[in-house]
């Protein structure tokens with residue numbers, strides 16, 4: 001891992017965000033047995049591991065420094081973003097320029113760094129593991145299970161909110177009351193409309209991790225995109241274990257939101273988001289993204305249409 005960037009002379013309020021932190025240390029129990037020996041982040045979505053989409057999203061938002069927070073058993077994630085000269089030579093020798101470009105493209109996405117989370121102490125702890133690398137700069141956190149639809153501008157919108165308002169920014173989506181227990185949920189006040197297609201900006205006044213429907217502050221659920229002020233590190237370091245006995249990022253943000261001098265904003269997102277850690281949602285993700293692929297989509301859509309028309313789908317209903 002590289003040494004932290006010297007930041008003493010920079011004001012964190014105006015600093016540009018260049019770093020993304022991607023926690024990838026989770027066990028992936030929702031997808032066992034597939035994830036017994038394969039990291040959940042490496043499950044393929046069409047022809048790329050899920051985590052590659054997340055790194056691509058960070059890279060297209062201009063974040064060219066990516067820190068993966070990994071753990072024991074996640075070597076495949078680390079290897080995926082490393083160059084593989086033997087493979088590149090073999091593809092070059094065969095004249096397979098298309099696959100060679102695909103393989104090289106992965107390493108060219110960003111400067112990738114790793115740090116290990118030595119114990120599974122929760123998302124808040126995983127983010128705290130990034131402290132030495134991030135230093136005193138604002139940074140983005142992208143959760144590897146959440147894929148945002150290609151072409152959506154969520155992260156760029158959030159970076160714009162941070163540049164304009166300082167503090168921290170979370171991405172929110174409205175969910176049904178029977179799903180609040182799966183997310184961090186926010187109490188919010190409207191602030192302004194950001195602009196056509198960009199969603200709504202709200203001020204977050206409170207956050208609760210995975211509340212039951214009767215105690216949820218609202219139906220606004222935090223999805224896996226954050227732009228955080230480095231002030232979060234001191235708060236995380238003092239945050240006791242919360243929901244599930246883990247150190248929760250939600251709890252640290254709750255404390256920041258309660259303080260006068262640290263705004264927490266929410267960008268309400270209504271675009272496409274996929275949870276690839278859940279089996280049913282994973283299947284929908286693969287089908288939708290395969291349909292959209294310029295190289296595979298037309299054949300796949302034709303097959304899918306025939307499959308539905310054949311009656312074999314309805315036959316199982």
Ligand code: G1P
Nearest residue numbers: 123146182183184222223224250
């Ligand atoms: C984490 C966060 C939760 C957030 C969710 C989004 O939970 O703790 O606040 O709403 O990601 O996907 P996890 O899904 O890792 O249990």
